[in-house]
Amino acid sequence: MKQKIGAILGIATYMTLVIGVNFYHKAYPVSNIKTDLHVQLTDYMETHRFEPVEPRLDDVWKFIPGLEGAEVDYELSYNNMLLNGGFDPSLVVCKRIPLKEEAEQYRAEPIYKGNEQGAYVSLLINVAWGEEELDKMITILDRLGVRANFFMEGRYAENHKNQVLKLYNDGHVIGNHSYSHPSRWGGFTYEQYVDEIKKTNDVLSSIINEPIIYFAPPAGEFNDRTLKAAYDEGMYTIMWTADTIDWKGDSADVLVNRVLKKLEPGMLVLMHPKPETVLALESMITQLKEKGYQFKTIDEMVKGTRPECS
Numbered sequence: 090m091k092q093k094i095g096a097i098l099g100i101a102t103y104m105t106l107v108i109g110v111n112f113y114h115k116a117y118p119v120s121n122i123k124t125d126l127h128v129q130l131t132d133y134m135e136t137h138r139f140e141p142v143e144p145r146l147d148d149v150w151k152f153i154p155g156l157e158g159a160e161v162d163y164e165l166s167y168n169n170m171l172l173n174g175g176f177d178p179s180l181v182v183c184k185r186i187p188l189k190e191e192a193e194q195y196r197a198e199p200i201y202k203g204n205e206q207g208a209y210v211s212l213l214i215n216v217a218w219g220e221e222e223l224d225k226m227i228t229i230l231d232r233l234g235v236r237a238n239f240f241m242e243g244r245y246a247e248n249h250k251n252q253v254l255k256l257y258n259d260g261h262v263i264g265n266h267s268y269s270h271p272s273r274w275g276g277f278t279y280e281q282y283v284d285e286i287k288k289t290n291d292v293l294s295s296i297i298n299e300p301i302i303y304f305a306p307p308a309g310e311f312n313d314r315t316l317k318a319a320y321d322e323g324m325y326t327i328m329w330t331a332d333t334i335d336w337k338g339d340s341a342d343v344l345v346n347r348v349l350k351k352l353e354p355g356m357l358v359l360m361h362p363k364p365e366t367v368l369a370l371e372s373m374i375t376q377l378k379e380k381g382y383q384f385k386t387i388d389e390m391v392k393g394t395r396p397e398c399s
Contacts, residue, residue, distance in 0.1 A: 126167065129176040134161040137181070139395060142206050143190045152198035152325075153355075155393040156207050158186025185395070192325075192391050197316060199326040203355030203390040209383045210356045211390055213329055215305055217242035217270045219362030220249060226362055227256065229370050235384045236260045240305035240327070243268035243289030250296050257297040262386045264303035264327065265289045274307045282318035290322065303327050303387055309359075327387060329359035333369070336361060341369035348373055352380070355390070 141158035165182035173180060203211065216223060216239055230237055239256050241263060246253050257263050267274070268288040277285070290301045304324040306315055311326060319326045331351035333344045344365060348358055358373075360366050374384070383396040 123171065126170055126176055130161070130163065130167055130170065133176075133178065133181070134163065137161055139186075141186050141188050141393075142204055143188060144192050144195055144393070146195060146198060150201045152192075152195040152200050153202065154192055154200065154204055154391050155188045155190065156204040157188055157393045157395045159183050159395050160186060188393050192393070196325055197320045199311065199316065199328050200357075200387075200391070201328045202330040202353075202357055203385070204393070205354045207354055207385075207396055208381055209354065209385045209390075209396045210352075210358060210377055211385050211387055212237035213240065213305065213327065213357055213359045213387070214238065215240045215266050215359065215361055217245050217266065220252065222362035222364060222367050223252065225367045226370055227252075227259065229367070229374075230261070231259060233371065233374050235374055236262070236386050237384070238262040238264055238303065238327075238387045240264040240266035240303070241289070241293060242266045242270050243285075243292045246289070246292050246296065253293065253296045257299070260386075262303065262388050263293055263297055263299075263301065264305055264387070265293065265301050265324065266305050267307050268292075270307045275310050275312065277314070279314040279318055282315050283322065286318055286322050286324070290324075325387075325391060328357070330356040331358050333358065333360045333366060335363045335366045335369075338363075339365065341365050341372065344369040345373045345376065349376065352377070352382075354382075357387075 138160045139156075139158050142156040144155035145153055147153050160183070162182040162184040166180060169180040169182065170177055203209065212235070214223075214226065214237055236259070239253075239261055241253060243265075253263060265286060266289070268285045271277070271285070286304060293301045300323070302324050304319045304322075305327045306319075309328055316326055330353070331348050333347055335344055339347075344360075348356075360370075377384075385394060385396065
């Protein structure tokens with residue numbers, strides 16, 4: 090009797106499972122989802138592959154960094170979307186295609202802009218004064234999720250070590266802006282350039298415990314001796330594409346418009362910790378984002394990090 094009851098229960102359980110599975114497949118056709126997802130994902134992959142753009146020297150712009158390639162990682166993207174129940178571009182996983190050439194071979198030349206095929210810009214903030222304004226800029230950048238580049242005068246850094254360390258800990262790049270920002274910078278000897286650069290590197294490295302590899306010369310003034318001194322110290326010389334000219338004291342709207350008029354992919358934007366720059370910063374960032382631009386650090390730019398694969 091017990092065996093008959095067990096057999097009947099076993100048959101009933103089996104029938105329940107069969108009915109349940111058939112109902113599930115009718116209500117939620119997994120095989121169809123898999124097929125549709127494969128088709129949609131492969132179609133997406135065909136239009137979202139970016140070939141690498143190698144670094145190069147330009148007659149006008151000098152060293153133009155490269156841009157990594159990118160393609161969709163099919164397996165990881167497919168599994169993400171399958172768990173989600175369907176195609177969703179926000180779940181795409183990117184796979185980088187590395188550059189063949191190294192940026193290092195072009196380090197002797199200055200950089201005025203990033204690669205023109207990347208929808209990104211980078212903010213360069215030269216700091217020799219403006220402690221309170223700089224704190225306000227840090228707050229704005231943090232709130233908007235933007236990382237920038239801060240080129241510090243050595244003397245300023247010595248007196249504001251906590252501020253420099255905070256910038257570094259927040260993910261910003263710390264660069265060298267000479268030690269004393271001398272007015273007669275253009276007439277220095279090679280040895281004097283080395284001294285100014287090395288003293289600042291020593292100060293900054295002692296604060297963030299990292300080597301300093303980016304140098305922004307005072308007033309953007311350089312010559313063969315300046316470039317050689319920076320090169321011999323293992324550094325890239327950084328210039329700019331668009332200058333806010335914020336030292337003139339123009340209004341925030343003027344500063345923003347000055348930048349937008351020169352907007353182009355890979356643009357490097359120069360500014361300083363000035364009151365009107367603080368007022369202009371959020372509007373500038375917001376408008377650049379609305380135009381589809383991402384923000385990269387100079388480190389990401391030189392390495393060729395592609396925004397679409399960040």
